Amino acid sequence: MSSIADNVGTVTRRIQKATLNAGREAGSVRLLAVSKTRPASDIRAAHEAGQIAFGENYLQEALEKIDALSDLADLEWHFIGPIQSNKTRQIAQAFHWVHSVDRLKIARRLSEQREGAETPLNICLQVNLNEEASKAGCLLADVPGLAREILALPNICLRGLMAIPDPDQSEADLKASFQKLADALDNLRRDNPDAQSLDTLSMGMSGDLEIAIDAGATWVRVGTALFGARASP
Template sequence: MSSIADNIRSVTRRIQKATQQAGRKPDSVRLLAVSKTRPPEDIRAAAQIGQTAFGENYLQEALDKIEALKDLPDLEWHFIGPIQSNKTRQIAESFLWVHSVDRLKIARRLSEQRPDELGPLNICLQVNVNDEERKSGCSLTELPELATAVSELPNLTLRGLMAIPDPNQSEADLKQSFQKLAHALAQLKQSLPGAIQLDTLSMGMSSDLEPAIEEGATWVRVGSALFGARPAK
């Protein structure tokens, strides 16, 4: 049975190979280790070989891990799950990045509740690129208006876009989904003020990180390839 360290090295090689094949800079893609449902010991094992960025979906579980691992000050916590209005304060107080903002109400609350001493919260807008009925995310049509409004909020920095394309698509359709997100980011860069740091595409997971990187991903969110299959509920 391979260790977490071995798995991280293997995924890192995949990222490096895909980045090279896409003709991109070696450091242009970062690995976000999706640690939801994993114990603090797994995160600690990953941190021991240099992994610093971890993505969490469930707030209370994440807060417990942040407390358990507070002796590791270099860890970078990303919230990547659906956001309820009554959870925004703790998210704003505890995370460096939020990848899953899909409506202005949530963005406003995060901005209002972000402690000044922590600096702006890095935000990605989640886009429902395949218009799936049961999936979170704004539509591509709604995106320009939402991005403009979020970019004006004082305690947030709009960094880019996130998507979770339909995994049941063909390889060609999946690639097109990634292209849609990349094209949407390119359009926002042209329409929003130049000072906005629109430099992030959070897309690609364990099974599809290579095509995501080919289309411009800067964060790939990888869980099972690092930690193994998630425990059954």
């Protein structure tokens, strides 16, 4: 069985190859290791292989791991799960990135509760591309207005968009979904020329990262290919 270090190397090479094939600049796509339900020891093993950024879905579990790994000063923590209003303070204070902001209320709370931090909190708007009832995210049509309001908030920095397209789509439809998100980011840049921070597309996972990178992904969120099949939390 492959070790976590081997898997980090394999996924990194996939990303590098896909970036090259897409004609994009080397290093323009980063790997976010999805470590939800994984023990701190797995994160430590991935870190020893050079992985820095880790994505967590469950707040209490994440806080325990952040504490257990506090000796690793260069770890970058990303919150990628649904956000409850009563959890925003801890998220705002403990994480470097939040990929799953889908409404103004949450953005305002993160902004208020990040106050006093040394750096702004990087956030992405989560978009429900396929309008699936089971998934969080704002609608594509709501992105421009929501982004304008969030860009005006202090203490947070809107970096771009995140999506989890329907995995049961055909490859062609999946490509089209990723392209919709890329087009939405391009439109935001055009409509907000002073917002230099809009540089991020968080999309693509273990099974479709090549398609996502071809469409412009800058973060790919990979769990299974790094850590193996996940147990239920």
